[in-house]
Amino acid sequence: MSASHESRVAGPSLYIHIPFCKRKCDYCDFVSYAGKEGLIDKYVEAVCREIAALTRWRLTAPPLPEGEGKNTIFFGGGTPTLLGPKHFDKIISTLIRHSSFVIRHSEVSAEANPGTADKTKLQALRRLGINRLSIGAQSFNDTHLKTLGRIHGAKQAIKFYHDARAAGFDNINLDLMFALPGQTLDDWKADLQKALELNPEHLSVYNLKIEEGTPFWERFTQPSPANLKPTPLSQRERVIHELPSEDVEADMYEYAINTLTAAGYHHYEISNFAQPGKECLHNINYWRNGNYLGVGAGAHSHLEGRRWSNPNCIEAYMSRVASHESPVVGPETRDPRPETIFLGLRLLDGIPTKHFTGFEKEVDELIKDGLLEEKNGNYKLTRRGLMLGNLVFEKFV
Ligand code: SF4
Numbered sequence: 516m517s518a519s520h521e522s523r524v525a526g527p528s529l530y531i532h533i534p535f536c537k538r539k540c541d542y543c544d545f546v547s548y549a550g551k552e553g554l555i556d557k558y559v560e561a562v563c564r565e566i567a568a569l570t571r572w573r574l575t576a577p578p579l580p581e582g583e584g585k586n587t588i589f590f591g592g593g594t595p596t597l598l599g600p601k602h603f604d605k606i607i608s609t610l611i612r613h614s615s616f617v618i619r620h621s622e623v624s625a626e627a628n629p630g631t632a633d634k635t636k637l638q639a640l641r642r643l644g645i646n647r648l649s650i651g652a653q654s655f656n657d658t659h660l661k662t663l664g665r666i667h668g669a670k671q672a673i674k675f676y677h678d679a680r681a682a683g684f685d686n687i688n689l690d691l692m693f694a695l696p697g698q699t700l701d702d703w704k705a706d707l708q709k710a711l712e713l714n715p716e717h718l719s720v721y722n723l724k725i726e727e728g729t730p731f732w733e734r735f736t737q738p739s740p741a742n743l744k745p746t747p748l749s750q751r752e753r754v755i756h757e758l759p760s761e762d763v764e765a766d767m768y769e770y771a772i773n774t775l776t777a778a779g780y781h782h783y784e785i786s787n788f789a790q791p792g793k794e795c796l797h798n799i800n801y802w803r804n805g806n807y808l809g810v811g812a813g814a815h816s817h818l819e820g821r822r823w824s825n826p827n828c829i830e831a832y833m834s835r836v837a838s839h840e841s842p843v844v845g846p847e848t849r850d851p852r853p854e855t856i857f858l859g860l861r862l863l864d865g866i867p868t869k870h871f872t873g874f875e876k877e878v879d880e881l882i883k884d885g886l887l888e889e890k891n892g893n894y895k896l897t898r899r900g901l902m903l904g905n906l907v908f909e910k911f912v
Pocket of ligand 1: 543593628
């Protein structure tokens with residue numbers, strides 16, 4: 516091994532977090548901040564500095580195994596498309612200089628939000644090596660988009676998609692959400708129909724979750740006595756607040772599975788559907804509890820059971836990196852088995868039964884309840900288990 520190769524970080528998956536958004540959506544609890552775009556130049560410098568120092572700061576970690584297949588690189592957020600081409604250029608050049616993450620022949624994804632890039636910018640990103648775009652469309656219904664607090668309308672989302680195609684992206688994911696306030700099953704059917712007309716290679720469909728600390732949490736949870744946490748709404752209260760009932764939510768999910776699989780999409784993860792060969796390799800690595808490095812504020816890393824993360828606060832992250840300190844919090848070593856199980860069960864193929872040693876009682880109960888089944892040496896969720904995934908996962912936490 517040459518000296519120059521020794522100083523390179525070898526590994527299959529890299530995540531780069533871009534924590535900027537034009538405005539904060541009302542349901543969002545991700546590490547993302549609105550109104551801080553003035554920090555982007557400095558933030559990108561910090562990200563590059565962290566990439567260049569990865570090997571030094573992680574010297575005590577075991578080396579990352581070489582990826583069996585393609586390397587994957589994922590720019591997530593936040594809204595990565597708030598960065599300009601010069602920022603992506605800087606980060607990608609740094610990766611090429613200081614790491615063994617190979618850009619060519621890799622899956623290089625970027626999350627993108629309608630209204631934050633035009634065709635020229637998208638062309639530049641494509642030329643820089645980004646070959647998969649994940650577009651946060653969420654809905655094609657203007658009323659629902661407004662309720663969610665999105666910055667774009669349906670027309671803008673559709674134009675963004677066509678601009679991405681015209682810019683040369685031939686691997687596009689659309690994110691859609693269901694169980695939105697005021698959304699009917701017919702509204703959801705219309706959203707899926709529109710998505711199918713666009714014919715993306717990949718679709719992620721998520722039910723709205725009301726997360727603590729968001730404006731939706733204030734709106735859609737019960738007020739409570741001062742020292743008690745607000746609680747999620749009961750069925751009756753969901754109806755009063757115009758949130759679809761749990762039955763309607765289940766119907767929406769089932770409709771999505773039936774419609775998308777009938778249209779030729781491979782349902783490979785609870786919420787994810789892909790045209791053949793277009794599954795997201797980066798996320799499959801997460802669900803297999805694989806190794807990955809995270810760079811940027813709030814980014815998480817996992818190496819052979821050791822987990823660590825960077826601070827969520829942009830300023831804290833940048834100041835640590837600027838003073839040549841590792842921004843890492845941790846690492847902590849945890850028993851990887853529960854994570855391997857509940858991440859792996861998200862995949863429709865499930866995971867080998869050998870991972871369930873010590874959980875025999877839980878497995879028996881889940882099989883008896885019709886939530887889990889054995890197939891080809893794997894345990895996997897049944898159709899009923901897909902609908903009630905949380906009941907399964909909580910057994911292994
Ligand atoms: S665009 Fe995405 S990351 Fe940004 S606030 Fe909305 S949901 Fe959150």
